[in-house]
Amino acid sequence: MIDFVGKRHWFFLGSALALVVAVIALGAFGLRPGIDFTGGTSMTLRFEPQVEQTVLRQAITDYVGADAIIQSSGDDYLVRLPLLSVDEREALFTGLELELAADLTVLDYNTVSPAIATETARQAGLALLFASIAMLLYIAWSFRRMPSPFRWGTCAIIALVHNIVIVAGLFALLGRFQRVEVDALFITGLLTIVGYTINNTVVVFDRVRENRAKGISPDLGITVNSSLVETLVRSVNTSLTTLCVILALLLFGGATIHYFILVLFVGLLIGTYSSLFLAGPLLVTWEKREWRLVFSRIRAAVQPG
Secondary structure, eight states: OOOOOOHHHHHHHHHHHHHHHHHHHHHHHOOOHHHHHHHHEEEEEESSSSOHHHHHHHHHHHHHSOOOEEETTEEEEEEEESSOHHHHHHHHHHHHHHHHTTTEEEEEEEEOOOOHHHHHHHHHHHHHHHHHHHHHHHHHHHHTTTSHHHHEEEEHHHHHHHHHHHHHHHHHHHHHOOOOOOHHHHHHHHHHHHHHHHHHHHHHHHHHHHHHTTTSSSSSSHHHHHHHHHHHHHHHHHHHHHHHHHHHHHHHHGGGGGGHHHHHHHHHHHHHHHHHTTTHHHHHHHHHHHHHHHHHHHHHHHHHH
């Protein structure tokens, strides 16, 4: 039997390093808000014959008078601009076809006013907050017969926050170096990660509860480790099945959902890891009050020699 709980300081160290990088990225760069949170116009364009991205950027700047954010995905271009009126939109499309000598197909077009964008940002934050509180209360109620049920819920929420911060940090880096913006689909992806991670965590915790009822060991560490080993194959197989579908969408999906699928892909990977190797070991460390022991092992692991 693999001793996952005994090696939990390595999992904590890996998570801590990832969190440090994510927090630094968020603090230094922040997330680049999309039109859903700032207002503006987004469109997905296709040209026949294909045009160069730099040429398209210059042509849009000439007609709109504003710098465009352009991302390519195969033969399509995802373009983000300040809010355009109907006349400005029609003039832009006509001018692009004439200047670029190419047939233009508008695959997707969306506009969001600044007032709606502000309300969307507020509601997105509230959605994440309420979802986390609801998950905490649900787990505490579900495991109310166990000692310190709120510790179980808190460990699950720590794993959730861990996942969300790492994914947000990744998108802060993408926003800084690739000008990737976050939108309402980004929040939808985060909420999907929350639900998936909680589902996986509850499966592990439920097996811990069953094993404690069976009395396989008075040591919580042994019980949690046995539960992790018993649920490992199920969790990995479920995650791999889901990730295969998401990977196909990531490779062959359209430009409009590309970064939403990326959120799901990265989030499910991290969520599977945290539900198996973070939430349970955290519970053991908290219940046995072994924080100093774990920190000393981490310090010994990172010190040379």
